[in-house]
Amino acid sequence: MPVLTGVSFRLSQGQGLVLRGANGIGKTTLLRTIAGLQPQLSGQIAGAGERAGYASHADGIKPALTVAETLRFWADLYRTELPGDVFELFDLENLRERPAGTLSAGQGRRLGLARLAVIGREVLLLDEPTVSLDVFSVKRFAGFLRDRHLARGGIAVIATHIDLGLDLPVLDLTPHRAALEAQGGSDEAFL
Numbered sequence: 001m002p003v004l005t006g007v008s009f010r011l012s013q014g015q016g017l018v019l020r021g022a023n024g025i026g027k028t029t030l031l032r033t034i035a036g037l038q039p040q041l042s043g044q045i046a047g048a049g050e051r052a053g054y055a056s057h058a059d060g061i062k063p064a065l066t067v068a069e070t071l072r073f074w075a076d077l078y079r080t081e082l083p084g085d086v087f088e089l090f091d092l093e094n095l096r097e098r099p100a101g102t103l104s105a106g107q108g109r110r111l112g113l114a115r116l117a118v119i120g121r122e123v124l125l126l127d128e129p130t131v132s133l134d135v136f137s138v139k140r141f142a143g144f145l146r147d148r149h150l151a152r153g154g155i156a157v158i159a160t161h162i163d164l165g166l167d168l169p170v171l172d173l174t175p176h177r178a179a180l181e182a183q184g185g186s187d188e189a190f191l
């Protein structure tokens with residue numbers, strides 16, 4: 001069943017794009033499709049694949065591992081070097097030895113987002129990355145995106161309802177909505 005139709009964009013190195021649209025319009029679906037996690041019904045997606053890192057609503061954290069162990073685990077998994085300043089970048093210095101399962105929602109989200117600095121992927125696909133973050137942490141994460149990712153030639157597609165203050169172009173998906181209701185589908189998923 002089509003969710004979105006006629007979506008087309010191209011991003012060069014150093015460029016970001018914000019996806020906007022009402023709940024259920026298909027932002028997650030589009031990001032997951034670009035990431036290769038589900039197939040598109042038609043059309044073409046080029047340049048993501050192995051270059052892409054996808055961050056979903058979930059942080060994918062193992063509760064028993066400490067914050068430091070979690071970051072080391074991701075660095076080993078992706079065969080990258082752990083950036084020396086990753087704890088500072090995501091305000092995790094005082095939480096290094098804390099089991100991830102004991103973190104608050106916002107702390108856990110900061111740890112989940114720190115994965116993006118570890119995996120070394122050029123194309124970041126971010127689904128509501130600032131959920132649970134306080135104002136200070138949102139600014140810090142926006143700084144990471146601007147100074148550490150986009151400024152170094154990275155690409156980012158970000159589904160977000162809030163203003164990250166990055167002055168990125170916005171793609172409103174509203175005109176691309178497929179007529180789900182007309183096909184007997186619903187426009188909200190409760191999974």
Ligand SMILES: Nc1ncnc2c1ncn2[C@@H]1O[C@H](COP(=O)(O)OP(=O)(O)OP(=O)(O)O)[C@@H](O)[C@H]1O
Binds near residue numbers: 023
């Ligand atoms: N597993 C599923 N089975 C059936 N329909 C689904 C499934 N997942 C999503 N959908 C439907 O696909 C459409 C797009 O969902 P999607 O999660 O991509 O929207 P979204 O724009 O990310 O929403 P939100 O802003 O609420 O996160 C919705 O109508 C949703 O109900």
